[in-house]
Amino acid sequence: MDIPQYKTALIVGAGEGISASLARLLAKQNIRVALAARNIRKLDALCREIPAKAFTCDATNADDVAKLFGEVSGEVGVPDVVVYNASQRARGSFTELVPADVARSIAVSAFGGFLVAQQALQLMLPNRHGAILFTGASASIKGFAQSAPFAMGKFALRGLAQSLAREFAPQGIHIAHFVIDGGIRSLVRAEPADHPDSMLDPDAIAINYWNVLQQPRNAWSSELEIRPWVERF
Numbered sequence: 437m438d439i440p441q442y443k444t445a446l447i448v449g450a451g452e453g454i455s456a457s458l459a460r461l462l463a464k465q466n467i468r469v470a471l472a473a474r475n476i477r478k479l480d481a482l483c484r485e486i487p488a489k490a491f492t493c494d495a496t497n498a499d500d501v502a503k504l505f506g507e508v509s510g511e512v513g514v515p516d517v518v519v520y521n522a523s524q525r526a527r528g529s530f531t532e533l534v535p536a537d538v539a540r541s542i543a544v545s546a547f548g549g550f551l552v553a554q555q556a557l558q559l560m561l562p563n564r565h566g567a568i569l570f571t572g573a574s575a576s577i578k579g580f581a582q583s584a585p586f587a588m589g590k591f592a593l594r595g596l597a598q599s600l601a602r603e604f605a606p607q608g609i610h611i612a613h614f615v616i617d618g619g620i621r622s623l624v625r626a627e628p629a630d631h632p633d634s635m636l637d638p639d640a641i642a643i644n645y646w647n648v649l650q651q652p653r654n655a656w657s658s659e660l661e662i663r664p665w666v667e668r669f
Contacts, residue, residue, distance in 0.1 A: 459488055483491070505555040545604070552568075
């Protein structure tokens with residue numbers, strides 16, 4: 437089997453949780469790691485730990501995204517793995533939502549994914565090699581009350597991933613979307629003592645991302661749904 441080999445990863449929307457766990461795992465696999473976020477000071481400790489290099493970027497701004505890929509290519513390496521992990525929520529009763537907040541939520545969750553994928557593909561296509569991974573959520577497949585903007589953005593991101601997979605898998609680019617269907621355990625969000633395993637471990641999620649990256653091309657997954665085993669379907 438021909439297992440893809442990757443050299444440089446860029447995680448957009450980096451922070452604690454999934455992106456930090458994935459960054460650590462990729463670094464252990466001797467993959468160079470670049471991290472992008474609007475506020476990179478929160479990434480200082482992670483960058484020292486791995487190590488990795490952080491870049492400031494607003495994923496909804498086309499000029500920012502183009503600049504990001506230029507800087508990462510020049511300072512870390514041309515990314516052949518790109519992870520889009522950015523999202524933003526606007527919560528509240530539908531009739532009371534602020535339109536500007538809704539527009540921003542959709543832009544971060546979906547339009548930023550478009551901008552990042554477009555830049556990534558321009559670099560990957562000449563070599564017919566690369567992977568773009570999109571982080572979705574329960575809201576990618578089911579909208580919840582008082583969370584319409586998040587559902588709108590995540591549904592759109594899923595549609596983007598499906599479209600790209602059909603267009604670019606034949607050209608050697610692995611596109612995959614991950615439905616994270618459950619709460620994620622963190623230092624500030626522990627699972628209830630009376631409900632063990634009710635929350636997802638970010639390190640375990642990262643392993644699933646890595647497993648998808650290791651798939652041979654003749655058996656690529658385009659979507660993976662991840663949920664706690666105790667959750668009721």
